[in-house]
Amino acid sequence: MKQSIFLLLIFLTVSCSKKDNVFTREDGLSSFSVSGLEQHLKTLASDDFMGRMPFTEGEKKTLAYLEEQLNQLSIEPGNGTSYLQEVPLVKITATAAPTMTITSKKGSFTLDGLKDYVIWTERTDEKIELRDVDLVFAGFGIVAPEYNWNDYEGLDVKDKVVLVMVNDPGFGSGDSTLFKGNTMTYYGRWTYKFEEAARQGAKGVLIIHDDVAAGYGFWVVQNNWNTSRLYLDRRATNPYFCEMVGWVTNPAAKKLFESAGVDWAATVSAARKPGFKAIPMNLKLSTTLSVQATYDKSYNVIGKITGAQQPDEYIIYSTHWDHLGIGKADERGDTIYNGALDNASGTAGMLELAKAFKSVKNKPSRSIVFLFVTAEEQNLLGSAHYAANPIYPIEKTVANINIDGINPYGKMNDIVVVGIGQSDLEDYLNEEAKAVGRYTSPEPNPVAGYYFRSDHFSFAKVGVPALYTGTGINHFEKGTDYGKQLQDEYVAKYYHKPSDEYDTSRWNLEGAVEDLKLLFNVGKRLSLENTWPWWKLGSEFRAIRENHPKQP
Ligand SMILES: [Zn+2]
Known part of the structure; x- marks a missing residue:
């Protein structure tokens, strides 16, 4: 009995002395220098x-x-004996037709790519053709059960292109309890809008751009015109992607509403309130994209102490x-x-x-x-x-x-x-x-x-x-x-x-x-x-x- 208490005491002493690694605020700080930082920065x-x-x-x-x-x-290699972690990616180069044709009951007109809208795709099909696809305005394009909000309620978006607003209902509402007020939630991000439209099975999705609500100008979006984009290589799980994703400018969106005979101001303000129902635009959209997909690997670098x-x-x-x-x-x-x-x-x-x-x-x-x-x-x-x-x-x-x-x-x-x-x-x-x-x-x-x-x-x-x-x-x-x-x-x-x-x-x-x-x-x-x-x-x-x- 005595002996085991003695052993326990030894054990406690040893484990305590192992814990002498106490936090000292100064430790390691002298290692940082402007010149060290600058050297790496200049090179990279x-x-x-x-x-x-x-x-x-x-x-x-x-x-x-x-x-x-x-x-x-x-620094030890962070992935077994290697500093590298393979990241399988696919490079998708989507080349959009220069214009998009919109047909309404009154006739048809075209929108100009780059100037009025920017589109691309996450699909790897060689040719994507949208012909007379119905457009529907789905408010913010948000499904948020915790906020009791569902812009897709009762809406079948299969074979349709949804038109949605950027950000979330809280933005500009002056109500900090509506979503998070002016602080953007993930529901406000463009990536979310694309993900949700795909979950709903939409053929395509276009976000209406707004400088203030997006947090950046349309030129940032324009940088995506007919360029290559990378995605995770998801051939193994093969999830559903929209055929077309992208943005339209605010003036182009207003033009769409006008030709559809839908009141822009009234509709946009209704979409900011709970209970809004999506509105079919009675417009048909046609355009094409040609796609080149190449699979390749990039790498994360990982080290460890x-x-x-x-x-x-x-x-x-x-x-x-x-x-x-x-x-x-x-x-x-x-x-x-x-x-x-x-x-x-x-x-x-x-x-x-x-x-x-x-x-x-x-x-x-x-x-x-x-x-x-x-x-x-x-x-x-x-x-x-x-x-x-x-x-x-x-x-x-x-x-x-x-x-x-x-x-x-x-x-x-x-x-x-x-x-x-x-x-x-x-x-x-x-x-x-x-x-x-x-x-x-x-x-x-x-x-x-x-x-x-x-x-x-x-x-x-x-x-x-x-x-x-x-x-x-x-x-x-x-x-x-x-x-x-x-x-x-x-x-x-x-x-x-x-x-x-x-x-x-x-x-x-x-x-x-x-x-x-x-x-x-x-x-x-x-x-x-x-x-x-x-x-x-x-x-x-x-x-x-x-x-x-x-x-x-
Ligand atoms: Zn960055």
């Missing part, structure tokens, strides 16, 4: 990397660079390495979409994080994973593939921390939490910010639905609490208006354009280093704890985590 954003488009020479160079850097840092005490529990940092490659020339004749901020910067930041974790003398208790995903720009494909084929069990994944773009504007007093109120992770960030005299603030543009627009969303969709931050707006010297002005300028001048280049006259990485330290400290702390951060009450992802069969 250089013309030499050709805009880092999957399947191109730019991908090969990027993968080689990341593998070499991880290897140099002695195995935890010392809880190696089968994981903190996953994610960031996308890809961008848009080489495309249409801008007004300066530049064709290389360098994607310096989006997302050479996050990729560089993640290498700095990996270096910092390695610089800490004691190993983390939990494992730290560094996941560089592909094809984010093609609708979060690399992270979606990872979430569907996780290397580390989802229920053992404690948290995801995602970086998509770092702060290029110098030191900020704040750091933005995108999707504030979603998970406990923001409380960790709050504490770390406070400890260095900074603070967290809500995203300046919650209508744009940024929480659904980067790779952490793939983790959220499977229930893993996910933190996504953005550049603060309160500049430490020039104040809040200045920070906002810079962000508006970024969206107008640089976002998804060849001008998103690394430029020392415009960039100042000192603030980015400070932000990375915060994200590092959040992950470091999680890696030394036994706690499981959770989704907050009211988060649409809480139930997914709770219902996970192997929930911790």
Whole structure:
């Protein structure tokens, strides 16, 4: 008896001394430097990397660079003996006919592709022909049982093209209890509209564009005209896809309503209220698309530091390495979409994080994973593939921390939490910010639905609490208006354009280093704890985590 108590005491002493890995705020911080960050950023954003488009020479160079850097840092390969995870994709090049014919009782007219609408397809059939297909206006195209909302109620959309509005009923309603008011829910995203139309079995879907409600101008949509897009290779499961998906401009939609004899203003306002019934437009739409599909593989890059005490529990940092490659020339004749901020910067930041974790003398208790995903720009494909084929069990994944773009504007007093109120992770960030005299603030543009627009969303969709931050707006010297002005300028001048280049006259990485330290400290702390951060009450992802069969 005595002996076993003695043994128990020894055991307790040993396990206590193993736990000397306490959280020290300063540990590893000196590893971060502007020059280290800049070196990676310069390389990845250089013309030499050709805009880092999957399947191109730019991908090969990027993968080689990341593998070499991880290897140099002695980061373990994250997928068995390999740093790579294969992501099978299909490249679909859809070439739309230059016009679309609309026939009403009064006669017919044409809409011009690119100018009036932009369409494409997720199908791999060589030829897609829509001939005299009925158009029906289905409000927001939303089925949301928790909000008691169903725009497809009693509607048979088989062999029809549905016309839907962008965003959700809460937007602009002045009612914060209608959906989430001005904060966009996933129901407001274009990806949702396409997914729902396919679930309903529609032949096609067109979203009516609106600058304010979409959060970006029609030119962003126009970039999709007759280009190639990537999708996950789904030949194995063969789900249903609409034959045609896309957008129409607001003026073109008004023209459709007018020719159908449907009152635009009255209908759109009725569609914003519960109980709206879809309206057949009595218009027929005809157009064609020719399709070329090529199957290929891209790669996620994944590295790991195995935890010392809880190696089968994981903190996953994610960031996308890809961008848009080489495309249409801008007004300066530049064709290389360098994607310096989006997302050479996050990729560089993640290498700095990996270096910092390695610089800490004691190993983390939990494992730290560094996941560089592909094809984010093609609708979060690399992270979606990872979430569907996780290397580390989802229920053992404690948290995801995602970086998509770092702060290029110098030191900020704040750091933005995108999707504030979603998970406990923001409380960790709050504490770390406070400890260095900074603070967290809500995203300046919650209508744009940024929480659904980067790779952490793939983790959220499977229930893993996910933190996504953005550049603060309160500049430490020039104040809040200045920070906002810079962000508006970024969206107008640089976002998804060849001008998103690394430029020392415009960039100042000192603030980015400070932000990375915060994200590092959040992950470091999680890696030394036994706690499981959770989704907050009211988060649409809480139930997914709770219902996970192997929930911790
Ligand atoms: Zn991005």
